[in-house]
Amino acid sequence: MQSKNEQISTLIEINEELENYFSNTIIPQLFVDAELRLRKFTPPAMKQFDLKDEFIGRHLEEIRENFRFPTIIDNIRLVIDTGTILEKEIQTTDMRWYQMNILPYLIRKENKTDGVIITFVDITSRIRDLKEQEKLITEHELLLDTIAHDIKNPLLALGLTIQMLKRLPEKSMEKYPILLGNVENSLLQMKKVVNDLVDSRWEKHKYQPGTELLDLQNIIEDVRLTLAPQILETKATIKQEIQISELSFARRKLRSVIYNLINNAIKYTPPERSPEILIKSYKDDEYIVISVSDNGIGMNKEELESIFDKFTRVRLSCEGSGVGLYLVNTIVSTAGGKISVQSEPGKGSVFNVFLKV
Structure with missing residues:
Protein backbone atom coordinates (compact mmCIF):
# COMPACT_ATOMS: atom_id res chain seq x y z
CA MET A 1 0.00 0.00 0.00
CA GLN A 2 1.56 3.30 -1.12
CA SER A 3 1.59 6.24 1.20
CA LYS A 4 0.17 9.59 0.08
CA ASN A 5 3.66 10.96 -0.56
CA GLU A 6 4.53 7.88 -2.60
CA GLN A 7 1.36 8.28 -4.66
CA ILE A 8 2.17 11.94 -5.31
CA SER A 9 5.70 10.99 -6.29
CA THR A 10 4.34 8.35 -8.71
CA LEU A 11 1.96 10.84 -10.30
CA ILE A 12 4.77 13.37 -10.73
CA GLU A 13 6.89 10.70 -12.38
CA ILE A 14 4.06 9.72 -14.74
CA ASN A 15 3.43 13.39 -15.56
CA GLU A 16 7.11 13.89 -16.34
CA GLU A 17 6.98 10.90 -18.69
CA LEU A 18 3.97 12.42 -20.44
CA GLU A 19 5.75 15.76 -20.68
CA ASN A 20 8.78 14.04 -22.19
CA TYR A 21 6.54 12.23 -24.68
CA PHE A 22 4.72 15.38 -25.76
CA SER A 23 8.00 17.31 -25.97
CA ASN A 24 9.80 14.76 -28.13
CA THR A 25 7.14 13.36 -30.48
CA ILE A 26 7.53 14.44 -34.10
CA ILE A 27 3.80 14.22 -34.88
CA PRO A 28 1.38 17.14 -34.39
CA GLN A 29 -0.78 15.99 -31.48
CA LEU A 30 -3.42 17.63 -29.29
CA PHE A 31 -5.15 16.75 -26.05
CA VAL A 32 -8.64 18.27 -25.76
CA ASP A 33 -10.83 17.71 -22.70
CA ALA A 34 -14.54 16.90 -22.63
CA GLU A 35 -15.37 20.60 -22.40
CA LEU A 36 -13.51 21.16 -25.70
CA ARG A 37 -10.68 23.04 -24.00
CA LEU A 38 -7.15 22.64 -25.32
CA ARG A 39 -5.08 21.01 -22.57
CA LYS A 40 -1.82 20.10 -24.25
CA PHE A 41 -0.12 19.97 -27.63
CA THR A 42 3.18 18.81 -29.09
CA PRO A 43 5.82 21.17 -30.53
CA PRO A 44 5.06 20.05 -34.13
CA ALA A 45 1.44 21.09 -33.58
CA MET A 46 2.69 24.46 -32.41
CA LYS A 47 4.59 24.87 -35.69
CA GLN A 48 2.02 23.40 -38.06
CA PHE A 49 -1.03 25.17 -36.64
CA ASP A 50 0.63 28.26 -35.15
CA LEU A 51 -0.39 27.30 -31.62
CA LYS A 52 0.94 29.26 -28.65
CA ASP A 53 1.38 28.38 -24.98
CA GLU A 54 -1.26 30.93 -24.00
CA PHE A 55 -3.85 28.89 -25.94
CA ILE A 56 -3.74 26.21 -23.24
CA GLY A 57 -7.09 26.17 -21.43
CA ARG A 58 -8.96 27.98 -24.20
CA HIS A 59 -12.10 26.58 -25.79
CA LEU A 60 -11.53 25.32 -29.32
CA GLU A 61 -14.15 27.75 -30.62
CA GLU A 62 -11.66 30.53 -29.85
CA ILE A 63 -8.81 29.00 -31.82
CA ARG A 64 -10.55 26.81 -34.43
CA GLU A 65 -9.27 29.02 -37.27
CA ASN A 66 -5.73 27.89 -36.46
CA PHE A 67 -6.57 24.36 -37.57
CA ARG A 68 -7.95 25.51 -40.93
CA PHE A 69 -10.41 22.60 -40.87
CA PRO A 70 -14.03 23.74 -40.41
CA THR A 71 -15.59 20.56 -38.97
CA ILE A 72 -12.92 19.62 -36.43
CA ILE A 73 -15.15 20.53 -33.46
CA ASP A 74 -18.04 18.46 -34.81
CA ASN A 75 -15.66 15.51 -35.27
CA ILE A 76 -14.37 15.83 -31.70
CA ARG A 77 -17.90 15.97 -30.29
CA LEU A 78 -18.82 12.84 -32.22
CA VAL A 79 -15.91 10.91 -30.68
CA ILE A 80 -16.71 12.16 -27.16
CA ASP A 81 -20.39 11.25 -27.55
CA THR A 82 -19.85 7.81 -29.07
CA GLY A 83 -16.49 6.77 -27.62
CA THR A 84 -15.42 5.51 -31.04
CA ILE A 85 -12.19 6.23 -32.91
CA LEU A 86 -12.46 8.54 -35.92
CA GLU A 87 -9.97 8.23 -38.78
CA LYS A 88 -10.28 10.39 -41.90
CA GLU A 89 -8.30 12.30 -44.48
CA ILE A 90 -8.82 16.03 -44.25
CA GLN A 91 -7.79 18.97 -46.38
CA THR A 92 -7.07 22.22 -44.60
CA THR A 93 -7.70 25.65 -46.09
CA ASP A 94 -3.99 25.96 -46.93
CA MET A 95 -4.54 23.00 -49.32
CA ARG A 96 -2.55 20.47 -47.29
CA TRP A 97 -3.78 16.94 -46.62
CA TYR A 98 -3.64 15.13 -43.28
CA GLN A 99 -4.52 11.72 -41.93
CA MET A 100 -6.41 12.78 -38.79
CA ASN A 101 -7.01 10.29 -35.98
CA ILE A 102 -9.23 11.26 -33.04
CA LEU A 103 -9.07 8.80 -30.14
CA PRO A 104 -11.29 8.96 -27.05
CA TYR A 105 -9.47 9.59 -23.77
CA LEU A 106 -11.14 7.13 -21.40
CA ILE A 107 -11.34 7.21 -17.62
CA ARG A 108 -11.70 3.49 -17.07
CA LYS A 109 -12.79 3.62 -13.44
CA GLU A 110 -15.70 5.88 -14.34
CA ASN A 111 -16.17 4.32 -17.80
CA LYS A 112 -16.53 7.68 -19.50
CA THR A 113 -14.78 9.71 -22.17
CA ASP A 114 -13.06 12.72 -20.64
CA GLY A 115 -11.67 14.18 -23.87
CA VAL A 116 -9.79 13.20 -26.99
CA ILE A 117 -6.26 12.85 -28.30
CA ILE A 118 -5.84 13.99 -31.90
CA THR A 119 -2.94 13.20 -34.19
CA PHE A 120 -2.23 14.69 -37.62
CA VAL A 121 0.01 12.97 -40.17
CA ASP A 122 0.84 15.10 -43.21
CA ILE A 123 0.07 13.05 -46.35
CA THR A 124 0.16 15.90 -48.86
CA SER A 125 3.26 14.61 -50.64
CA ARG A 126 1.88 11.07 -50.76
CA ILE A 127 -1.36 12.18 -52.39
CA ARG A 128 0.57 14.35 -54.85
CA ASP A 129 2.89 11.45 -55.71
CA LEU A 130 0.01 9.02 -56.16
CA LYS A 131 -1.81 11.38 -58.49
CA GLU A 132 1.33 11.98 -60.53
CA GLN A 133 2.04 8.25 -60.66
CA GLU A 134 -1.45 7.47 -61.91
CA LYS A 135 -1.13 10.14 -64.59
CA LEU A 136 2.23 8.73 -65.75
CA ILE A 137 0.86 5.16 -65.79
CA THR A 138 -2.06 6.18 -67.99
CA GLU A 139 0.18 8.09 -70.38
CA HIS A 140 2.66 5.19 -70.48
CA GLU A 141 -0.02 2.60 -71.22
CA LEU A 142 -1.55 4.73 -73.95
CA LEU A 143 1.85 5.37 -75.54
CA LEU A 144 2.77 1.68 -75.58
CA ASP A 145 -0.56 0.70 -77.00
CA THR A 146 -0.46 3.36 -79.70
CA ILE A 147 3.07 2.37 -80.75
CA ALA A 148 2.28 -1.32 -80.85
CA HIS A 149 -0.89 -0.94 -82.88
CA ASP A 150 0.10 1.88 -85.20
CA ILE A 151 3.74 1.29 -86.05
CA LYS A 152 2.93 -1.52 -88.45
CA ASN A 153 0.91 0.76 -90.71
CA PRO A 154 3.81 2.78 -92.17
CA LEU A 155 5.83 -0.39 -92.54
CA LEU A 156 2.99 -1.95 -94.47
CA ALA A 157 2.82 1.09 -96.72
CA LEU A 158 6.55 0.89 -97.33
CA GLY A 159 6.24 -2.76 -98.25
CA LEU A 160 3.50 -2.02 -100.76
CA THR A 161 5.63 0.76 -102.29
CA ILE A 162 8.51 -1.65 -102.81
CA GLN A 163 6.21 -4.13 -104.50
CA MET A 164 5.11 -1.37 -106.88
CA LEU A 165 8.74 -0.44 -107.57
CA LYS A 166 9.46 -4.03 -108.46
CA ARG A 167 6.91 -3.89 -111.23
CA LEU A 168 8.35 -0.72 -112.77
CA PRO A 169 10.78 -0.87 -115.71
CA GLU A 170 14.42 -0.96 -114.64
CA LYS A 171 15.29 1.77 -117.14
CA SER A 172 18.70 0.21 -117.77
CA MET A 173 19.84 1.11 -114.28
CA GLU A 174 22.41 -1.56 -113.46
CA LYS A 175 22.34 -0.97 -109.70
CA TYR A 176 18.56 -0.63 -109.49
CA PRO A 177 17.90 -4.30 -108.59
CA ILE A 178 20.72 -4.28 -106.01
CA LEU A 179 19.48 -1.08 -104.36
CA LEU A 180 15.93 -2.34 -104.37
CA GLY A 181 17.11 -5.58 -102.82
CA ASN A 182 18.90 -3.66 -100.08
CA VAL A 183 15.77 -1.66 -99.33
CA GLU A 184 13.73 -4.83 -99.16
CA ASN A 185 16.23 -6.51 -96.85
CA SER A 186 16.22 -3.48 -94.59
CA LEU A 187 12.43 -3.54 -94.51
CA LEU A 188 12.44 -7.22 -93.58
CA GLN A 189 14.89 -6.54 -90.76
CA MET A 190 12.70 -3.67 -89.48
CA LYS A 191 9.66 -5.90 -89.54
CA LYS A 192 11.52 -8.60 -87.65
CA VAL A 193 12.60 -6.18 -84.93
CA VAL A 194 9.10 -4.74 -84.57
CA ASN A 195 7.49 -8.18 -84.55
CA ASP A 196 9.92 -9.38 -81.89
CA LEU A 197 9.13 -6.33 -79.79
CA VAL A 198 5.36 -6.47 -80.18
CA ASP A 199 4.71 -10.21 -80.33
CA SER A 200 7.15 -11.38 -77.66
CA ARG A 201 8.75 -8.88 -75.32
CA TRP A 202 6.11 -6.17 -75.37
CA GLU A 203 3.13 -8.53 -75.27
CA LYS A 204 4.78 -10.55 -72.52
CA HIS A 205 5.55 -7.62 -70.24
CA LYS A 206 3.14 -4.89 -71.26
CA TYR A 207 0.40 -5.57 -68.75
CA GLN A 208 2.10 -7.97 -66.36
CA PRO A 209 5.19 -6.26 -64.91
CA GLY A 210 6.33 -7.44 -61.51
Whole structure:
Protein backbone atom coordinates (compact mmCIF):
# COMPACT_ATOMS: atom_id res chain seq x y z
CA MET A 1 0.00 0.00 0.00
CA GLN A 2 1.56 3.30 -1.12
CA SER A 3 1.59 6.24 1.20
CA LYS A 4 0.17 9.59 0.08
CA ASN A 5 3.66 10.96 -0.56
CA GLU A 6 4.53 7.88 -2.60
CA GLN A 7 1.36 8.28 -4.66
CA ILE A 8 2.17 11.94 -5.31
CA SER A 9 5.70 10.99 -6.29
CA THR A 10 4.34 8.35 -8.71
CA LEU A 11 1.96 10.84 -10.30
CA ILE A 12 4.77 13.37 -10.73
CA GLU A 13 6.89 10.70 -12.38
CA ILE A 14 4.06 9.72 -14.74
CA ASN A 15 3.43 13.39 -15.56
CA GLU A 16 7.11 13.89 -16.34
CA GLU A 17 6.98 10.90 -18.69
CA LEU A 18 3.97 12.42 -20.44
CA GLU A 19 5.75 15.76 -20.68
CA ASN A 20 8.78 14.04 -22.19
CA TYR A 21 6.54 12.23 -24.68
CA PHE A 22 4.72 15.38 -25.76
CA SER A 23 8.00 17.31 -25.97
CA ASN A 24 9.80 14.76 -28.13
CA THR A 25 7.14 13.36 -30.48
CA ILE A 26 7.53 14.44 -34.10
CA ILE A 27 3.80 14.22 -34.88
CA PRO A 28 1.38 17.14 -34.39
CA GLN A 29 -0.78 15.99 -31.48
CA LEU A 30 -3.42 17.63 -29.29
CA PHE A 31 -5.15 16.75 -26.05
CA VAL A 32 -8.64 18.27 -25.76
CA ASP A 33 -10.83 17.71 -22.70
CA ALA A 34 -14.54 16.90 -22.63
CA GLU A 35 -15.37 20.60 -22.40
CA LEU A 36 -13.51 21.16 -25.70
CA ARG A 37 -10.68 23.04 -24.00
CA LEU A 38 -7.15 22.64 -25.32
CA ARG A 39 -5.08 21.01 -22.57
CA LYS A 40 -1.82 20.10 -24.25
CA PHE A 41 -0.12 19.97 -27.63
CA THR A 42 3.18 18.81 -29.09
CA PRO A 43 5.82 21.17 -30.53
CA PRO A 44 5.06 20.05 -34.13
CA ALA A 45 1.44 21.09 -33.58
CA MET A 46 2.69 24.46 -32.41
CA LYS A 47 4.59 24.87 -35.69
CA GLN A 48 2.02 23.40 -38.06
CA PHE A 49 -1.03 25.17 -36.64
CA ASP A 50 0.63 28.26 -35.15
CA LEU A 51 -0.39 27.30 -31.62
CA LYS A 52 0.94 29.26 -28.65
CA ASP A 53 1.38 28.38 -24.98
CA GLU A 54 -1.26 30.93 -24.00
CA PHE A 55 -3.85 28.89 -25.94
CA ILE A 56 -3.74 26.21 -23.24
CA GLY A 57 -7.09 26.17 -21.43
CA ARG A 58 -8.96 27.98 -24.20
CA HIS A 59 -12.10 26.58 -25.79
CA LEU A 60 -11.53 25.32 -29.32
CA GLU A 61 -14.15 27.75 -30.62
CA GLU A 62 -11.66 30.53 -29.85
CA ILE A 63 -8.81 29.00 -31.82
CA ARG A 64 -10.55 26.81 -34.43
CA GLU A 65 -9.27 29.02 -37.27
CA ASN A 66 -5.73 27.89 -36.46
CA PHE A 67 -6.57 24.36 -37.57
CA ARG A 68 -7.95 25.51 -40.93
CA PHE A 69 -10.41 22.60 -40.87
CA PRO A 70 -14.03 23.74 -40.41
CA THR A 71 -15.59 20.56 -38.97
CA ILE A 72 -12.92 19.62 -36.43
CA ILE A 73 -15.15 20.53 -33.46
CA ASP A 74 -18.04 18.46 -34.81
CA ASN A 75 -15.66 15.51 -35.27
CA ILE A 76 -14.37 15.83 -31.70
CA ARG A 77 -17.90 15.97 -30.29
CA LEU A 78 -18.82 12.84 -32.22
CA VAL A 79 -15.91 10.91 -30.68
CA ILE A 80 -16.71 12.16 -27.16
CA ASP A 81 -20.39 11.25 -27.55
CA THR A 82 -19.85 7.81 -29.07
CA GLY A 83 -16.49 6.77 -27.62
CA THR A 84 -15.42 5.51 -31.04
CA ILE A 85 -12.19 6.23 -32.91
CA LEU A 86 -12.46 8.54 -35.92
CA GLU A 87 -9.97 8.23 -38.78
CA LYS A 88 -10.28 10.39 -41.90
CA GLU A 89 -8.30 12.30 -44.48
CA ILE A 90 -8.82 16.03 -44.25
CA GLN A 91 -7.79 18.97 -46.38
CA THR A 92 -7.07 22.22 -44.60
CA THR A 93 -7.70 25.65 -46.09
CA ASP A 94 -3.99 25.96 -46.93
CA MET A 95 -4.54 23.00 -49.32
CA ARG A 96 -2.55 20.47 -47.29
CA TRP A 97 -3.78 16.94 -46.62
CA TYR A 98 -3.64 15.13 -43.28
CA GLN A 99 -4.52 11.72 -41.93
CA MET A 100 -6.41 12.78 -38.79
CA ASN A 101 -7.01 10.29 -35.98
CA ILE A 102 -9.23 11.26 -33.04
CA LEU A 103 -9.07 8.80 -30.14
CA PRO A 104 -11.29 8.96 -27.05
CA TYR A 105 -9.47 9.59 -23.77
CA LEU A 106 -11.14 7.13 -21.40
CA ILE A 107 -11.34 7.21 -17.62
CA ARG A 108 -11.70 3.49 -17.07
CA LYS A 109 -12.79 3.62 -13.44
CA GLU A 110 -15.70 5.88 -14.34
CA ASN A 111 -16.17 4.32 -17.80
CA LYS A 112 -16.53 7.68 -19.50
CA THR A 113 -14.78 9.71 -22.17
CA ASP A 114 -13.06 12.72 -20.64
CA GLY A 115 -11.67 14.18 -23.87
CA VAL A 116 -9.79 13.20 -26.99
CA ILE A 117 -6.26 12.85 -28.30
CA ILE A 118 -5.84 13.99 -31.90
CA THR A 119 -2.94 13.20 -34.19
CA PHE A 120 -2.23 14.69 -37.62
CA VAL A 121 0.01 12.97 -40.17
CA ASP A 122 0.84 15.10 -43.21
CA ILE A 123 0.07 13.05 -46.35
CA THR A 124 0.16 15.90 -48.86
CA SER A 125 3.26 14.61 -50.64
CA ARG A 126 1.88 11.07 -50.76
CA ILE A 127 -1.36 12.18 -52.39
CA ARG A 128 0.57 14.35 -54.85
CA ASP A 129 2.89 11.45 -55.71
CA LEU A 130 0.01 9.02 -56.16
CA LYS A 131 -1.81 11.38 -58.49
CA GLU A 132 1.33 11.98 -60.53
CA GLN A 133 2.04 8.25 -60.66
CA GLU A 134 -1.45 7.47 -61.91
CA LYS A 135 -1.13 10.14 -64.59
CA LEU A 136 2.23 8.73 -65.75
CA ILE A 137 0.86 5.16 -65.79
CA THR A 138 -2.06 6.18 -67.99
CA GLU A 139 0.18 8.09 -70.38
CA HIS A 140 2.66 5.19 -70.48
CA GLU A 141 -0.02 2.60 -71.22
CA LEU A 142 -1.55 4.73 -73.95
CA LEU A 143 1.85 5.37 -75.54
CA LEU A 144 2.77 1.68 -75.58
CA ASP A 145 -0.56 0.70 -77.00
CA THR A 146 -0.46 3.36 -79.70
CA ILE A 147 3.07 2.37 -80.75
CA ALA A 148 2.28 -1.32 -80.85
CA HIS A 149 -0.89 -0.94 -82.88
CA ASP A 150 0.10 1.88 -85.20
CA ILE A 151 3.74 1.29 -86.05
CA LYS A 152 2.93 -1.52 -88.45
CA ASN A 153 0.91 0.76 -90.71
CA PRO A 154 3.81 2.78 -92.17
CA LEU A 155 5.83 -0.39 -92.54
CA LEU A 156 2.99 -1.95 -94.47
CA ALA A 157 2.82 1.09 -96.72
CA LEU A 158 6.55 0.89 -97.33
CA GLY A 159 6.24 -2.76 -98.25
CA LEU A 160 3.50 -2.02 -100.76
CA THR A 161 5.63 0.76 -102.29
CA ILE A 162 8.51 -1.65 -102.81
CA GLN A 163 6.21 -4.13 -104.50
CA MET A 164 5.11 -1.37 -106.88
CA LEU A 165 8.74 -0.44 -107.57
CA LYS A 166 9.46 -4.03 -108.46
CA ARG A 167 6.91 -3.89 -111.23
CA LEU A 168 8.35 -0.72 -112.77
CA PRO A 169 10.78 -0.87 -115.71
CA GLU A 170 14.42 -0.96 -114.64
CA LYS A 171 15.29 1.77 -117.14
CA SER A 172 18.70 0.21 -117.77
CA MET A 173 19.84 1.11 -114.28
CA GLU A 174 22.41 -1.56 -113.46
CA LYS A 175 22.34 -0.97 -109.70
CA TYR A 176 18.56 -0.63 -109.49
CA PRO A 177 17.90 -4.30 -108.59
CA ILE A 178 20.72 -4.28 -106.01
CA LEU A 179 19.48 -1.08 -104.36
CA LEU A 180 15.93 -2.34 -104.37
CA GLY A 181 17.11 -5.58 -102.82
CA ASN A 182 18.90 -3.66 -100.08
CA VAL A 183 15.77 -1.66 -99.33
CA GLU A 184 13.73 -4.83 -99.16
CA ASN A 185 16.23 -6.51 -96.85
CA SER A 186 16.22 -3.48 -94.59
CA LEU A 187 12.43 -3.54 -94.51
CA LEU A 188 12.44 -7.22 -93.58
CA GLN A 189 14.89 -6.54 -90.76
CA MET A 190 12.70 -3.67 -89.48
CA LYS A 191 9.66 -5.90 -89.54
CA LYS A 192 11.52 -8.60 -87.65
CA VAL A 193 12.60 -6.18 -84.93
CA VAL A 194 9.10 -4.74 -84.57
CA ASN A 195 7.49 -8.18 -84.55
CA ASP A 196 9.92 -9.38 -81.89
CA LEU A 197 9.13 -6.33 -79.79
CA VAL A 198 5.36 -6.47 -80.18
CA ASP A 199 4.71 -10.21 -80.33
CA SER A 200 7.15 -11.38 -77.66
CA ARG A 201 8.75 -8.88 -75.32
CA TRP A 202 6.11 -6.17 -75.37
CA GLU A 203 3.13 -8.53 -75.27
CA LYS A 204 4.78 -10.55 -72.52
CA HIS A 205 5.55 -7.62 -70.24
CA LYS A 206 3.14 -4.89 -71.26
CA TYR A 207 0.40 -5.57 -68.75
CA GLN A 208 2.10 -7.97 -66.36
CA PRO A 209 5.19 -6.26 -64.91
CA GLY A 210 6.33 -7.44 -61.51
CA THR A 211 3.47 -9.76 -60.52
CA GLU A 212 3.37 -10.01 -56.72
CA LEU A 213 1.09 -10.99 -53.87
CA LEU A 214 -1.08 -7.93 -53.16
CA ASP A 215 -3.58 -6.83 -50.54
CA LEU A 216 -6.64 -5.49 -52.36
CA GLN A 217 -7.59 -3.22 -49.46
CA ASN A 218 -4.16 -1.54 -49.60
CA ILE A 219 -4.61 -0.91 -53.32
CA ILE A 220 -8.07 0.59 -52.69
CA GLU A 221 -6.60 2.82 -49.98
CA ASP A 222 -3.92 4.12 -52.39
CA VAL A 223 -6.59 4.89 -54.98
CA ARG A 224 -8.79 6.56 -52.37
CA LEU A 225 -5.93 8.85 -51.38
CA THR A 226 -5.20 9.62 -55.04
CA LEU A 227 -8.83 10.62 -55.56
CA ALA A 228 -9.16 12.38 -52.19
CA PRO A 229 -9.89 15.84 -53.69
CA GLN A 230 -12.68 14.46 -55.91
CA ILE A 231 -14.10 12.42 -53.03
CA LEU A 232 -14.14 15.45 -50.76
CA GLU A 233 -15.62 17.75 -53.39
CA THR A 234 -18.46 15.38 -54.35
CA LYS A 235 -19.03 13.99 -50.83
CA ALA A 236 -18.57 10.52 -52.27
CA THR A 237 -18.83 7.46 -50.02
CA ILE A 238 -16.88 4.28 -50.72
CA LYS A 239 -17.96 1.10 -48.94
CA GLN A 240 -16.23 -2.26 -49.06
CA GLU A 241 -17.35 -5.87 -48.77
CA ILE A 242 -14.06 -7.69 -49.18
CA GLN A 243 -14.18 -11.48 -48.96
CA ILE A 244 -10.94 -12.09 -50.84
CA SER A 245 -8.16 -9.62 -50.11
CA GLU A 246 -4.98 -11.37 -51.26
CA LEU A 247 -4.34 -11.87 -54.97
CA SER A 248 -1.39 -12.06 -57.34
CA PHE A 249 -1.17 -9.30 -59.92
CA ALA A 250 1.04 -6.42 -61.04
CA ARG A 251 0.64 -3.64 -58.48
CA ARG A 252 0.47 -0.68 -60.87
CA LYS A 253 -1.87 -2.56 -63.19
CA LEU A 254 -4.34 -3.38 -60.44
CA ARG A 255 -4.13 0.21 -59.22
CA SER A 256 -4.98 1.43 -62.72
CA VAL A 257 -8.01 -0.86 -62.90
CA ILE A 258 -9.38 0.21 -59.50
CA TYR A 259 -8.49 3.87 -60.09
CA ASN A 260 -10.32 4.10 -63.42
CA LEU A 261 -13.45 2.35 -62.16
CA ILE A 262 -13.74 4.49 -59.02
CA ASN A 263 -12.83 7.67 -60.88
CA ASN A 264 -15.55 6.99 -63.47
CA ALA A 265 -18.07 6.20 -60.73
CA ILE A 266 -17.43 9.63 -59.23
CA LYS A 267 -17.20 11.48 -62.53
CA TYR A 268 -20.39 10.03 -64.01
CA THR A 269 -22.67 10.71 -61.04
CA PRO A 270 -25.17 13.55 -61.50
CA PRO A 271 -24.20 16.69 -59.54
CA GLU A 272 -27.50 16.68 -57.64
CA ARG A 273 -26.53 13.53 -55.71
CA SER A 274 -23.39 12.29 -53.96
CA PRO A 275 -21.61 9.28 -55.45
CA GLU A 276 -22.19 6.02 -53.57
CA ILE A 277 -19.65 3.36 -54.48
CA LEU A 278 -19.55 -0.24 -53.29
CA ILE A 279 -16.47 -2.41 -53.84
CA LYS A 280 -16.81 -6.17 -53.39
CA SER A 281 -14.45 -9.08 -53.87
CA TYR A 282 -15.25 -12.77 -53.86
CA LYS A 283 -14.27 -16.10 -55.40
CA ASP A 284 -16.09 -17.41 -58.46
CA ASP A 285 -14.73 -20.76 -59.70
CA GLU A 286 -11.30 -20.03 -61.22
CA TYR A 287 -11.63 -16.26 -60.82
CA ILE A 288 -11.33 -13.64 -58.13
CA VAL A 289 -14.05 -11.10 -58.85
CA ILE A 290 -13.69 -7.42 -58.00
CA SER A 291 -17.04 -5.66 -58.31
CA VAL A 292 -17.45 -1.87 -58.39
CA SER A 293 -21.01 -0.55 -58.35
CA ASP A 294 -22.23 3.04 -58.33
CA ASN A 295 -25.36 5.20 -58.38
CA GLY A 296 -24.32 7.18 -61.43
CA ILE A 297 -25.97 8.09 -64.71
CA GLY A 298 -25.89 4.55 -66.05
CA MET A 299 -25.70 3.55 -69.73
CA ASN A 300 -28.02 2.34 -72.45
CA LYS A 301 -27.46 -0.69 -74.68
CA GLU A 302 -25.68 1.24 -77.44
CA GLU A 303 -23.27 2.86 -74.97
CA LEU A 304 -22.50 -0.48 -73.33
CA GLU A 305 -21.42 -1.88 -76.70
CA SER A 306 -18.70 0.74 -77.18
CA ILE A 307 -17.44 1.71 -73.71
CA PHE A 308 -14.25 -0.37 -74.03
CA ASP A 309 -13.33 1.11 -77.43
CA LYS A 310 -10.35 3.41 -77.58
CA PHE A 311 -11.13 7.15 -77.26
CA THR A 312 -14.82 6.42 -76.64
CA ARG A 313 -16.58 8.56 -74.01
CA VAL A 314 -20.09 7.96 -72.71
CA ARG A 315 -20.72 11.64 -71.94
CA LEU A 316 -18.83 14.38 -73.77
CA SER A 317 -19.80 16.83 -71.00
CA CYS A 318 -17.42 15.05 -68.60
CA GLU A 319 -13.67 15.54 -68.72
CA GLY A 320 -11.57 12.67 -69.98
CA SER A 321 -9.65 11.21 -72.92
CA GLY A 322 -11.75 8.10 -73.48
CA VAL A 323 -8.89 5.67 -72.75
CA GLY A 324 -9.63 4.71 -69.13
CA LEU A 325 -12.00 1.78 -69.70
CA TYR A 326 -10.08 0.79 -72.82
CA LEU A 327 -6.94 0.40 -70.68
CA VAL A 328 -8.86 -1.44 -67.96
CA ASN A 329 -10.22 -3.93 -70.47
CA THR A 330 -6.82 -4.41 -72.10
CA ILE A 331 -5.05 -4.93 -68.77
CA VAL A 332 -7.60 -7.48 -67.60
CA SER A 333 -7.99 -9.39 -70.88
CA THR A 334 -4.23 -9.59 -71.48
CA ALA A 335 -3.87 -11.12 -68.01
CA GLY A 336 -6.40 -13.82 -68.95
CA GLY A 337 -9.37 -12.18 -67.23
CA LYS A 338 -12.60 -10.60 -68.38
CA ILE A 339 -15.04 -7.80 -67.50
CA SER A 340 -18.81 -7.76 -67.39
CA VAL A 341 -21.02 -4.67 -67.05
CA GLN A 342 -24.63 -4.27 -65.95
CA SER A 343 -26.15 -0.82 -66.30
CA GLU A 344 -29.39 1.06 -66.83
CA PRO A 345 -29.81 4.75 -67.62
CA GLY A 346 -30.30 6.68 -64.39
CA LYS A 347 -29.77 3.61 -62.18
CA GLY A 348 -26.01 3.32 -62.02
CA SER A 349 -23.59 0.65 -63.20
CA VAL A 350 -21.87 -2.48 -61.92
CA PHE A 351 -18.45 -3.43 -63.30
CA ASN A 352 -17.32 -6.99 -62.48
CA VAL A 353 -13.63 -7.65 -63.07
CA PHE A 354 -12.72 -11.35 -63.26
CA LEU A 355 -9.05 -12.05 -62.52
CA LYS A 356 -7.73 -15.58 -62.88
CA VAL A 357 -6.61 -17.18 -59.62
